[in-house]
Amino acid sequence: MPALNAHLASMPAGYLFREVANRISAYCRLHPDKPVISLGIGDVTRPLSPAVSRAMAEAALEMSTPEGFRGYGPDFGYPFLVRAIYKNLYEPRGITLSCDEIFVSDGAKTDTSGLQELLSPEARVAVTDPVYPVYIDSNAMAGRGGEYIDGVWSQVEYLPCKAENGFVPPLPSHYVDALYLCFPNNPTGVALTRKELQRYVDWALQNGVLIFYDAAYSAFITSPEVPRSIYECRGAKSCAIECGSFSKLAGFTGVRCGYTVVPRELFGGTLHRMWCRRLAAHSNGVSYPVQRAAEAVFTPEGRRDCKENIDYYMNNARIIRNELRSAGLQVYGGVDAPYVWLRTPHGMSGWDFLDHLLENAQVAGAPGEGFGPSGAGYFRLTAFNTAENTREAVRRICAAL
Amino acid sequence: MPALNAHLASMPAGYLFREVANRISAYCRLHPDKPVISLGIGDVTRPLSPAVSRAMAEAALEMSTPEGFRGYGPDFGYPFLVRAIYKNLYEPRGITLSCDEIFVSDGAKTDTSGLQELLSPEARVAVTDPVYPVYIDSNAMAGRGGEYIDGVWSQVEYLPCKAENGFVPPLPSHYVDALYLCFPNNPTGVALTRKELQRYVDWALQNGVLIFYDAAYSAFITSPEVPRSIYECRGAKSCAIECGSFSKLAGFTGVRCGYTVVPRELFGGTLHRMWCRRLAAHSNGVSYPVQRAAEAVFTPEGRRDCKENIDYYMNNARIIRNELRSAGLQVYGGVDAPYVWLRTPHGMSGWDFLDHLLENAQVAGAPGEGFGPSGAGYFRLTAFNTAENTREAVRRICAAL
Numbered sequence: 001m002p003a004l005n006a007h008l009a010s011m012p013a014g015y016l017f018r019e020v021a022n023r024i025s026a027y028c029r030l031h032p033d034k035p036v037i038s039l040g041i042g043d044v045t046r047p048l049s050p051a052v053s054r055a056m057a058e059a060a061l062e063m064s065t066p067e068g069f070r071g072y073g074p075d076f077g078y079p080f081l082v083r084a085i086y087k088n089l090y091e092p093r094g095i096t097l098s099c100d101e102i103f104v105s106d107g108a109k110t111d112t113s114g115l116q117e118l119l120s121p122e123a124r125v126a127v128t129d130p131v132y133p134v135y136i137d138s139n140a141m142a143g144r145g146g147e148y149i150d151g152v153w154s155q156v157e158y159l160p161c162k163a164e165n166g167f168v169p170p171l172p173s174h175y176v177d178a179l180y181l182c183f184p185n186n187p188t189g190v191a192l193t194r195k196e197l198q199r200y201v202d203w204a205l206q207n208g209v210l211i212f213y214d215a216a217y218s219a220f221i222t223s224p225e226v227p228r229s230i231y232e233c234r235g236a237k238s239c240a241i242e243c244g245s246f247s248k249l250a251g252f253t254g255v256r257c258g259y260t261v262v263p264r265e266l267f268g269g270t271l272h273r274m275w276c277r278r279l280a281a282h283s284n285g286v287s288y289p290v291q292r293a294a295e296a297v298f299t300p301e302g303r304r305d306c307k308e309n310i311d312y313y314m315n316n317a318r319i320i321r322n323e324l325r326s327a328g329l330q331v332y333g334g335v336d337a338p339y340v341w342l343r344t345p346h347g348m349s350g351w352d353f354l355d356h357l358l359e360n361a362q363v364a365g366a367p368g369e370g371f372g373p374s375g376a377g378y379f380r381l382t383a384f385n386t387a388e389n390t391r392e393a394v395r396r397i398c399a400a401l
Numbered sequence: 402m403p404a405l406n407a408h409l410a411s412m413p414a415g416y417l418f419r420e421v422a423n424r425i426s427a428y429c430r431l432h433p434d435k436p437v438i439s440l441g442i443g444d445v446t447r448p449l450s451p452a453v454s455r456a457m458a459e460a461a462l463e464m465s466t467p468e469g470f471r472g473y474g475p476d477f478g479y480p481f482l483v484r485a486i487y488k489n490l491y492e493p494r495g496i497t498l499s500c501d502e503i504f505v506s507d508g509a510k511t512d513t514s515g516l517q518e519l520l521s522p523e524a525r526v527a528v529t530d531p532v533y534p535v536y537i538d539s540n541a542m543a544g545r546g547g548e549y550i551d552g553v554w555s556q557v558e559y560l561p562c563k564a565e566n567g568f569v570p571p572l573p574s575h576y577v578d579a580l581y582l583c584f585p586n587n588p589t590g591v592a593l594t595r596k597e598l599q600r601y602v603d604w605a606l607q608n609g610v611l612i613f614y615d616a617a618y619s620a621f622i623t624s625p626e627v628p629r630s631i632y633e634c635r636g637a638k639s640c641a642i643e644c645g646s647f648s649k650l651a652g653f654t655g656v657r658c659g660y661t662v663v664p665r666e667l668f669g670g671t672l673h674r675m676w677c678r679r680l681a682a683h684s685n686g687v688s689y690p691v692q693r694a695a696e697a698v699f700t701p702e703g704r705r706d707c708k709e710n711i712d713y714y715m716n717n718a719r720i721i722r723n724e725l726r727s728a729g730l731q732v733y734g735g736v737d738a739p740y741v742w743l744r745t746p747h748g749m750s751g752w753d754f755l756d757h758l759l760e761n762a763q764v765a766g767a768p769g770e771g772f773g774p775s776g777a778g779y780f781r782l783t784a785f786n787t788a789e790n791t792r793e794a795v796r797r798i799c800a801a802l
Binding site for chain 2: 004046053056060069072106113117118119122124134178209210251255256280281284288289
């Protein structure tokens with residue numbers, strides 16, 4: 001038998017959404033007459049902007065003509081898309097980047113799971129808790145997790161985010177090499193102000209720590225004091241890599257496009273060089289029609305449609321937030337993010353609350369326990385269903401409290 | 402400074418095609434009146450089948466309608482595509498696979514570079530030499546290369562493929578955990594017969610070695626005794642993972658789609674479970690319109706067009722092969738693969754032969770040295786240019802010998 005990756009072989013199974021789906025199925029089998037509304041999954045539901053679909057379709061058709069055919073694209077993205085990302089998402093915020101610091105990918109999951117390859121096998125990482133599982137899983141598979149005991153990896157530093165600290169993570173108290181931050185946050189839906197985020201940047205600069213910043217939800221920000229990019233903070237280009245996504249910005253969860261910014265200032269160019277070398281060995285770039293679709297997000301029609309969709313989702317978030325708060329629940333997030341995070345009533349666990357809601361309201365969401373130990377006793381609802389379903393789900397939840 | 406991946410940080414730069422491009426540019430600057438024909442790059446040039454483009458365009462347009470919109474797809478590929486791959490590429494060859502053993506990806510490079518994550522950091526790998534650099538680079542970045550001295554990684558076993566052994570690699574003579582094989586081969590263009598391939602399968606089974614089989618060029622096979630899949634060999638499902646690609650089969654180098662087969666029989670299901678877990682943490686699947694495009698490759702129109710393109714390229718390969726052989730060169734490959742591999746005349750190095758061809762024939766190709774130590778004194782020409790350019794390039798090469 002060959003020497004296999006023991007860390008990968010012994011990974012606990014991904015559990016959260018499968019278990020949620022199992023409980024929904026079990027309920028539906030017993031009660032086929034009572035349809036369940038799910039506010040559980042973080043997937044968008046509104047169609048693509050026609051401008052985006054048209055651009056992708058035109059590029060696809062181009063590819064069957066001798067003049068329009070394109071083979072391998074640039075490993076790091078077509079200049080037309082890299083420039084569009086810079087011109088639309090960075091330059092207007094006063095952030096100066098060179099285009100060769102922006103790397104197009106097939107999505108932020110690919111990038112956020114790949115960032116850990118920049119680290120040595122012995123490196124220590126810190127994550128906020130609760131957390132998007134990909135940051136931890138990708139490190140654990142590469143051997144940086146240590147032992148997995150009671151749902152916690154022994155070598156990962158968890159930074160608890162709870163109601164008591166306003167879901168603002170404390171600074172790591174042990175030595176770490178890299179810190180993963182995602183704001184606006186999945187799953188809590190809470191955002192940091194520029195001043196709050198600056199504190200992590202200053203700390204990282206002082207301690208020579210690398211920040212992996214996941215800005216996947218920046219398109220949902222409504223508060224002026226919340227930064228859309230970590231590079232709005234002083235010095236961030238010397239300590240942070242940022243990942244962005246078209247998934248939520250433009251409904252690309254099924255189209256697949258994202259990008260990562262690796263500034264040349266980061267540790268004397270070392271990380272930029274490493275990221276180039278890694279990408280060139282691991283990928284042949286992103287589908288040409290997909291890149292044309294992403295470019296079209298920034299046309300006037302694309303921008304208008306994407307904004308309309310985001311406003312639609314954020315209206316759902318507002319309904320969830322306001323109604324549940326009026327009903328007496330402790331509710332967080334939902335202002336700068338499509339996620340609402342709530343404290344379960346009567347000290348129930350998230351899993352018990354899911355069962356309670358299924359039984360009494362025919363509504364599903366995601367138990368906080370699935371996102372890490374500090375998620376215990378919390379519950380995530382998403383704003384991605386239709387307005388009608390969202391209103392109905394909220395009405396039913398309130399009636400079942 | 403954080404603890405970085407020293408193996409990645411110290412990787413030698415990817416060199417071959419950049420250096421070829423530099424030499425072509427330098428020549429063109431001095432001789433702007435003498436256009437160079439390149440038979441150097443392994444990228445296709447024929448447009449996509451209109452059936453494929455239409456399927457992708459229709460899927461793109463669907464995505465802007467409420468009924469047709471799709472968010473996250475299945476992590477491992479849509480069932481419609483997985484089934485089409487099985488029905489068209491495996492079932493007709495008498496290979497039985499379950500659909501959950503086939504994993505759709507955004508290309509064989511992503512998969513072949515990711516396979517090494519299945520191995521422990523200390524695992525030893527063997528590669529044929531010359532070789533597609535991705536197998537070695539991805540292992541070296543993960544620390545399995547050892548030291549890089551004079552273009553050779555100390556811990557990788559190189560299996561020399563030269564004219565003397567008909568480019569058929571010897572079995573590894575040291576202990577290895579995994580063996581990378583690519584047949585029909587890039588860069589030599591040589592294929593193995595079923596019987597020859599069976600020898601590696603038998604050896605792997607006897608020694609508990611994992612075979613990573615890259616079948617990216619199987620669509621070019623013309624000889625009946627050459628297997629299109631390693632699973633045509635007895636017992637291969639118990640020792641081999643196979644990667645396939647739409648890039649050459651259907652001109653998808655700019656569209657990006659491939660697949661990997663991980664049989665459940667492999668080491669009691671361990672590798673299948675590991676691959677599922679790894680993919681689910683690293684990817685959100687492949688663009689929906691791209692998967693519809695790949696499905697359309699197997700429609701009658703798609704099949705006919707793809708076959709026409711492959712015949713076109715293989716006609717180029719035949720011209721290169723026959724004409725250069727008639728001119729007295731030692732020429733290999735080009736029968737079951739779009740690559741022709743030749744021994745440079747007069748004992749020249751591949752790099753000197755490139756300079757000689759640029760200067761005297763205005764033709765470029767890829768020096769064998771760029772593919773590994775056993776490539777020294779060889780040269781790769783590809784069949785992917787137009788028929789006119791190919792004829793003209795071959796005419797000029799013959800005149801310059």
